[in-house]
Amino acid sequence: MELGLEVDDSRPPYTVLSITGEVDVYSAPRLREKLVELVSQGHRQIVADLEKVDFLDSTGLGVLVGGLKRLRSHDGDLTLVCTQARILKVFEITGLTTVFRVSDSVDEATQA
C-alpha cells in the first residue's frame, strides 16, 4: 500500500504527522524527507501517528530514530501514537519503546 503522509498543525505546539500504508526501504526515504522538512520549518514537537500503518520494518524504525535524534538536538521531541500490537512489537524487540514516548491516541499525545 502506498505511503501516505498528512500534516496537521492545528494543535500547537504539536504537529501531527499521520502516516498510512507501508514503511519499508522503498518508502522510508519519503518519511525521512518529510521529517527533515518539518524540523527545518521550525516544528519541534512532532507526533507521529502510526495507527494506520500497515507495515513497518527496521528501515522505518531507523528513520524514526533519526527524526527523534534530529528533534532532540533542537530541544524538541518525537512522540509516537500506536496501539497496534504488530507495530509495537518492532519497537519492543529493539528496546526502542524506552527511547520514544508512546501514546495511545493523538489526543493523549497532544495534551500539554
Next chain:
Amino acid sequence: MDRSLELSVPSRTEYIAVVRLVVSSLASARRAIAEERIDDLKLAVSELCTNAIEANLSTGDKHPVVVTCWEAPERFAVCITDSGTGFDPDLLPQHPPVTDPDRLNFERGLGIPLVRSLVDDLRFESTPTGTSVWLILFGGPSSEGEDETSEIIRVVMTEEGPADRQTSA
C-alpha cells in the same frame, strides 16, 4: 520439506512489498504456521530481502534476488539468495544499549537482530560471490508458548541440518 514456490526478484526495492505479500499469503493459505506468526514471517522476509537487494545493488550486480519457500506440516522455510560480496554475520556491529545516548546514532543495522528474534531458526551461508539466508518458522504458538510437537520438530530439523533442506531444492 517440499519446495513450493520460487521467486526471481529484480534487485529493486519496490519489489520487496510484492515478496512479503506473496510469501505471507502462501504461508497463510497453507496453514503451515500459526496465523499470529504470519506478521513475523512477513517482517523477517522483508528485512532479509532488503539486505539481499542492497547487497546486489552495492556491487552493481544485475542478478535477481532469489526467494524460495519450502513447506511441510507445521513448518515453513524461506531461503533468500543474493549475488553480493558476502559478510560474516558474527561480525555485525553491536548497538549500544538503549539507555546510552549514542544509541540514537544507530539508524541502520537493526534488521538482522530483529529477524533473529522473530524466527525459530536463522542460518547464513555466505561466500565472496553471494549469500543465502535461511529462516524457518515452526507451527504452533511462538517460542514462549511452544508446545511439545514444535519442540519435537525442532529437534528433528536440527538433526537433519540445512544440508537436508538444500538437497530438496
